[in-house]
Amino acid sequence: MTDHEEAATVRPLTLAWVNRHLEVGERIVRIEALHGGATAEMRRLTIGTRDGGTRDLVLRSFVDPFFVEHAEDGLNRETGALTQLPGTGVPAPGLVAVDPTAAQCEYPSLLMTHLAGRTVLDDEGLETRVPLLARQLVAIHGVRPAERPRKYVTLTTADTVVTPKGADAAAWAAAIDVIRGPVPPYEGRFLHRDFHPGNVLFEVPPSRPAGARITGVVDWAATSWGPVDLDVAHCSTNLALLHGPAWGLRFAEAYEEAGGVLAAAASERLYWRVRDGLAFSEEVRLVARPWREAGRTELTTRVVEERLDAYVTGLMDGLG
Known part of the structure; x- marks a missing residue:
């Protein structure tokens, strides 16, 4: 050409x-x-x-x-x-x-x-990458900008949630009730607001996957000021849909192990994680399409919906 x-x-x-x-x-x-x-x-x-x-x-x-x-x-x-x-x-x-x-x-x-590296969406090597993602997010939240970005926005309401077909109706009803409640108090921090594996670049040595390192974080168009729990919740939901609900449930723990500090009360942590999870119910097709284009062809809309249901149910069972 x-x-x-x-x-x-x-x-x-x-x-x-x-x-x-x-x-x-x-x-x-x-x-x-x-x-x-x-x-x-x-x-x-x-x-x-x-x-x-x-x-x-x-x-x-x-x-x-x-x-x-x-x-x-x-x-x-x-x-x-x-x-x-x-x-x-x-x-x-x-x-x-x-x-x-x-x-x-x-x-x-x-x-x-242009930054070196590539996005890595495969399941292989995830146990190495998740702690790296957590440490990177802690570093982002440590940024003290000279000028604060705008306040965060949430992407769903209790009245716009779309409960997936065949979902655990009781768990979803309970989750929706959670976000009907008042917004928990929080200490504002610098947020990426769309932090997930698709916006992080890695270099992964072919012969040594455990030697992976992050080379860049991209797509800062949603940069906001707000609770760190919301950034953690967003990455958690993405991990749950990409790699399975267990990884979504694990990420908050990895964030704390990396030195991050989440809301003190379990009810407050639950609020943010549920709110972000429910937001995905309205855009499952939009989320799943680029993952399939990137090679995760098994992530059909239905598969992603089932993982979202399992993740939301897991949140309510484990933290509710």
């Missing part, structure tokens, strides 16, 4: 915008679609440098009408995070340019540096 044909995979105005943010003498030599994201088109751009070498950038563009509507807020949050994270020890992309309102591009877009 020629450079021209590859460049056509990025829309003309966006391509021109990217070129304006390259160094003098640089040019795009390759464009590759990145898969696995649920909200935006992702492209890896290989840039030919003046000295004959290359470097990589990542272009994110929000094209779906629903996500375009929320893109300005998300890109402004991500810009704020990427501006403040350097020097914190949290491995995040570097900001190159952003067009949150599509003033220059066809769609709201963000251009950032």
